[in-house]
Amino acid sequence: MKLILNDELIEENTLPSDFTALRYLREKRGLTGTKEGCASGDCGACTLLVGALEDGELTYSTLNSCITPMQSLTGKHVVSVEYLSKTGELHPAQQAMVESHGSQCGFCTPGFVLSLAGLYENKQSSEQPIDREAVCDAISGNLCRCTGYRPIIDAGLSMFKESMFKESMVKEPMIEGSNETPYVELMSKNDSIKTQLEGLQTEPHDSSNYLQPTDLEQLAHALKSNPAATLIAGGTDLMLENTQRYRDFDALIDVSCVAELKHLHIGETSLTIGASVTYSELEDFSKTLYPQMNALLSRIASRQIRNRGTIGGNVANASPIADLPPLLLAFDADIQLLKNDGSTRVVNIADFYQGYKQTQLAKDEMIASFDVSLDKLAQFHRFYKVSKRMEDDISSVMLAVRFEEKNGTLTDVRLAFGGMAATPIRGLKAEAALTGKLINDEQALNQSIEALRSELTPMSDMRASSNYRLDMACNLIRKAWLELNGTDVVTFSGHAVSDSILSTGSEASNHA
Amino acid sequence: MRKLPQDFTLGAKNAANNRLLPVHESAIKHVTGQAVYIDDMPEWPNELHVATGLSTEAHADIVSINLDKVRAYPGVVDVIVQADIPGEIDVSPVLSGDLLLAGDFVHFIGQSIFAVAATSLRAAKQAVALAQIEYKPREATLHPRQSLERQEFVLPTHTISCGDAKGALESAPNKLKSDMYIKGQEHFYLEGQISVATPNEDGGVQVFASSQHPAEVQKLVARVLGLPVAQVLVEVRRMGGGFGGKESQAAVLGCMAAVLAVRNRCPVKYRMPRQDDMVQTGKRHDFWNSYQVGFSDAGEILAAEYDMVGKCGCTADLSDGVVDRAMFHADNAYFLPNARISGYRGKTHTVSNTAFRGFGGPKGVLLAENVIEEIACAVGKDSLDIRKLNCYQTDKDTTPYGQKIDEDVLLTLIEELETSSDYRARREAINAFNKQNPFLKKGLALTPVKFGISFTSKHLNQGGALLHIYTDGSVHVSHGGTEMGQGLYTKVAQIVAKAFGIDYQRVNVGSTRTDKVPNASPTAASAGTDLNGMAALDAAMTIKGRLQEFAMEHFAIAADAFAIEDDQVILGSEIMSFPEFIKLAYMNRVSLSSTGFYKTPKIGYDRKAAKGRPFLYFANGAAVAEVIVDTFTGEYKVTQVDILHDVGDSINADIDIGQIEGAFVQGMGWLTSEELSWDDKGRITTNSPANYKIPTSADIPEKFTVKLFDRSNSEESVYRSKAVGEPPLMLGISVWCALKDACASVADHKISPPLAVPATPEAVFYAMQAAQNHKAGVNGEVAKEASL
């Protein structure tokens, strides 16, 4: 394994396959600026920036080093907090954190600094302005127990003050202080790093216990020659086995770099999403094309996790509280499965889940991609996620709906839930009660809700009671139905509530 | 490009002395990753790592323990059980019952039964899973309600009363009777519990601890090793957060590491992975509060009877003080002419609950604010009017425990905030919004806090410091307080600089060590600056006195001709630099080192009479919170928060504001998204940040203002400042009350429906349902009557 760690070229050939980047930095390199707060991807104290070359461009994104195998970063530029001030100067993110009083106990601080430095890097290099939403997005996976975040958000906003942007684009500086323009050479423009990374592209990615194929051919070979190996994509589910249950893995096959599994394109009849597409990639892709999908994605995990977690991993992991399966169920997505021998078969998502954490996947099979019909994507659809916290929380209940309407009649209805059963599940009776009815038939709606009450019996756990889950499932169906019928309803997101909602009453209706 | 500043003093101007305020002394080290926490210290090649085997039963006899497989696991070097502890087995902070390792019975799930030292933490964790332990389960008490029924308490009940609560309640024209269950809170300090112990050449041990109370770690380590206390040295440079969770419960880690270090003659690190920390260490107490209140038609409280049962867990730990403080704060800002407040120390077979920012106080304050919301709905008034009506003021100035409120800050502060936050106009707008909008409901609340400052255990109200000046004029100050992010080191350095009249940069702060300042109190009760700042000030004044004496003699000048100002020494008509003058003093054999000491005056509480003055003064504040709720789901957003808080004359306004904001958000988290959950076996199911949700940056409102109330402390505290660590946590209660207000709006404020704590979306949803049902019920009756 070769990579660049800060400004050093590292070669390492003896690491266990599942040895985390966090442990590598702290235990093998004495880089203790990166902290462990949870080792489960939830707190962000371990955040690193990782630079990758793609089509000649060097781009940086954050990840949780506590659940990232070190070897998965082969060929990348790994940046820890120590790098940012290596010349004895503070990076703008660091400077702003100091000036805004963004640290108290300081334990969370390096993680925040990396998240903010990543934001700085990306916004500066794409010459985009920054706002509160962008800052909160960047630090969505960073917990701070001391400050209450206000000074950290201010730091995020003020690292751009008097930068290359027009003053009107950035917030007023919060603190009187130095008027010097915070400026730092952007990492993505660092030619020496770029050149070194280019050199590394030709190096083999595989080690004896960690295989990182980059195309289908290599993947097939890896699978065939290591039948006992475990698949890993982003590792955001799998690595918790390692860090929370102390399970040691032998060989790992990393599918996250297989080019064919990263396809994300709109074909003639369907949208194809490769299994190794990350949440962040799909989020970017869907921003203008599929805003509802985009809104759901912004509610999944945190920025750091979304940069790593994949759609394939989410579906294969088969958790009943995963957020993508209901969405795919709502669109009747087809799943392309790939066998060790290179052969493929298609299974509809409706047939994929067979019981708690059980799927149709055979031992020698993996998910290659998902196909979602464009026609269905064009129909009315909504995704609602209810959880205790807006950012980075697991669903108590999740509903994905799709209504196909023809001449005022509902011709096809999908009500797919997470958190309501041992698998992601459709409310078949509830769907049937609405199908063939007029879209504004409130009696049909009530029947649908009654049907749902009789067909699903969710469980109680620390996230929600069984009653609440059921009540939510019903209310969310009602909400979707009202939206379908043009009623103005609001669904909160992780962002601030807009002023228009705050000040005006939406149109009255006789919702009881 | 800017150089790493050595003398970084950016920040807002301090109005009082017109000087730039220092940022946190470690700010630059924090942002560069150079601040060293215990787990960051270089490890020795022979260092061992600890994991413990945990009880899986809440209450049981241990029938057998088989650790053969544990011992045989690769990497395991040592395995110990209770019998292997050389000294005492009890590591309780005050009383008894907390055992370093369980013996023949266990009393909570997660209790340590044996400990493993291995070459890596991973090996230790993998090994402990191989133990075979057989239990004979006993009946477990898991709920404070059961503790009360079974009269199972860790300590005796205490009652405070004034007037004739019973009589006044009976004759009151209006009454409320209900109860509320208040859930606890996980500390979730970002740095988990950790200690490293290294044996020394004299059979003693040095312990690096992440502890708010190094003197207690020292005492307990000595106890488990059977050594004199002087043979143990404990050092704390900083904690990655404490919040009370490292007041008593950090000691276990130091003790375990020390026992294994001495046995194996090598350094031993005991770091709890997050899940172990969340299972094995105590939290904020749950409280089950029952209340009966009598009030006039105007909403004036005439009588109150409160029964407050704290869920203390399996041992006393610090619960006596916690329950006392809950009782002392059940009045909050309101005068109770007739009251009986009883506090029960419920014993449950769960982890022993401990200190958490506010130390019981929040459970009293929340009760008081809940009562106000309910009275307001009962008499049909805005809750702010009820608050002002009942607020301590002239002739209504004595607490149930007999302490007089000397300052008239509360009402003034509330009214100032009422105006600056535009409360009344916003109330109108919200009422209009709620009338119009079928799916969204807004809520608003202004809640005050009055928080007593001083440890309720009188002897803890002392502080010590040690101050040296070196021949180049640099100053080193140590004190008994610990740094957990609250800025104590920064403030003490500022106090010393100000006392001498020298530059802040001259003052250096080091680690807190038990060999510099002995027998120090925990850094807790918000009293860190009050006690240690005063002690440092005392030390500084002692040395300054010597310097003055020397100057008078050496330069033959009058006492008032000597001064140190702006880092210059004024000697009559001469001026000398501070280093030059110090050098001269040294050459003339002036002692440049001193201890300092402080004990809080005036305080005393007579427990038998349940009367007295437990607090030197009160810190006050108020917050207005506005929320918006989605009635489909109970999900909500906090849309605006305005805070006005009383810190006396602030020593460092930036740090104080940081404390206020942080405490507010932590308090809000406790009451909203942070929900502890236990199964019916007594196992905690919220054992990870994956299922226990503290606020994130998206949970705080964009409109979030904090202002400091402009008034000096009337007591002679350090530079007339006031303690700030805990009080603003209770300002988070404004969010809970605003949510309750939004729920009440559904029933046109005819009732204030019970709202669970924390007010998760689920809780809010069902409170709204209750309000809706109430309204439907009432309307149904009206309709029925009309049709008759």
Ligand SMILES: Cc1cc2nc3c(=O)[nH]c(=O)nc-3n(C[C@H](O)[C@H](O)[C@H](O)COP(=O)(O)OP(=O)(O)OC[C@H]3O[C@@H](n4cnc5c(N)ncnc54)[C@H](O)[C@@H]3O)c2cc1C
């Ligand atoms: C802090 C945190 C927050 C989270 N929040 C959410 C959330 O809000 N919503 C949500 O749904 N999930 C959430 N998750 C879960 C997780 O992020 C997702 O399930 C993610 O999509 C998993 O993808 P991955 O690439 O990381 O999978 P991995 O962990 O790499 O793999 C998961 C499993 O799938 C297998 N696998 C991976 N790729 C394939 C493939 N192509 N074919 C067959 N098998 C494969 C692996 O062998 C493994 O068993 C969260 C996780 C964390 C740590």
Ligand code: FES
């Ligand atoms: S340590 Fe908490 S996210 Fe990695």
Ligand code: FES
């Ligand atoms: S500063 Fe302590 S957790 Fe953020």
